[in-house]
Amino acid sequence: MRGKFITVSSVLALLFACFLTGTPSAEAQDSSAPSGEEAITPFLLPDAGPFEPKSLGEQNTAAITAWLKGGHADATAEAFTHWDDEGAVPPNCSVCHAGAGFRSFHGLDGSEPGLPEAPIPAGGVVDCETCHNDGLASISELTLPSGVVHPVVGVEAACMTCHQGRAAGVTVENATASKPDDTVDAELRFVNPHYATAAASWLGGYGGAGYHYPGKTYSGRFxxxxxxxxxxxxxxxxxxxVKVxxxxxxxxxxxxxxIRIRKQSYDGSGNLSVGIRSDIAANAQLLMETLVTYTGEVAGTALVFEPHYPYFFADANGDGVADQVDGSSVNYAAWTPRSLKAAYNWKLVTADPGIYAHNPHYALELLYDSIEDLAxxxxxxxxxxxxxLR
Structure with a gap:
């Protein structure tokens, strides 16, 4: 599939043919390839086990059609193509970026639970057996990045394995421990909570995903x-x-x-005619502006955000544009403990586009406390x- 774009309709056609005949033979695939082009063998479903295409039956076409339209099946997405050049997904990344890696991590493939012993071949997606494996029912708890051991039931184990993030407030605490709040420290690096952190948001203060400021209390699981x-x-x-x-x-x-959860304005605008999502977005923007002000005034070098790793870049002249060296943005290296804590919370909140529904209270608390601390x-x-308002 890599290097090729396949429409949903073409994949559906091939998949539905598989219901009665099984996976097409190489000869059959070759015969249907466009003239002058190599045959395309799309990744559809595992070729062995209880979820072979031929075993699904026509009654499952609606579910498969829905899956093909979702992000878990999008084999062209960055989440699944990032390792194409290497040809394999590293063990720690494969847990969420390849169905085979997920099954290996939980021992659902017969191996001992834990990180896969070797990289997983690139090209996989979140396939049927990721969430429908019979062994999923045996997973009763997950250990979050914060160290909290959280109980799970059924398919929740699949969702929360991959949407819990890769860092927690304790990660930031350990990185900044015993360091002066406003002193630039060359050893500090941005701590990235990762992406699509819906489960981390949902668990709130109980899960410990955000950096919690001393003396503050935080809403728990929503x-x-x-x-x-x-x-x-x-x-x-x-x-x-979303089931609207x-x-x-x-x-x-x-x-x-x-949807608005309360009749009060959290962003200071006084506008109660919009959803709480608007307040969260406004306060996230305010936090970023305050972070830029703080880094310029206190750290001596302002930062700017760009939507690619490592996200924060230097803006020494304060013009709002990342400094460039040989055509590349200069990574930000003037972190203080205070700025690192706030930047982490900003990224955690904005990494979950649905946080306004998953846990709006927790989002507003993290943003408020971070702005207050920087200001x-x-x-x-x-x-x-x-x-x-908090």
């Missing part, structure tokens, strides 16, 4: 309201789309983004005048 009790309460397990009808049970809003160390930010 239990929402019945019947919302798990990931699949709100998301179609195959397409990953579930939201409408309690919320009078046209879209989930328009207190600058001369030009009057925190009280911001009128934001």
């Amino acid at each position: 239990f929402h309201a019945r019947p919302v009790a798990s990931c699949v309460s709100c998301h179609n397990p195959h397409s990953l789309e 009808e579930t939201c409408a049970t309690c919320h009078d809003a046209e879209t989930p983004e328009a 207190g160390a600058t001369d030009s930010v009057d925190f009280d005048s911001l009128n934001i």
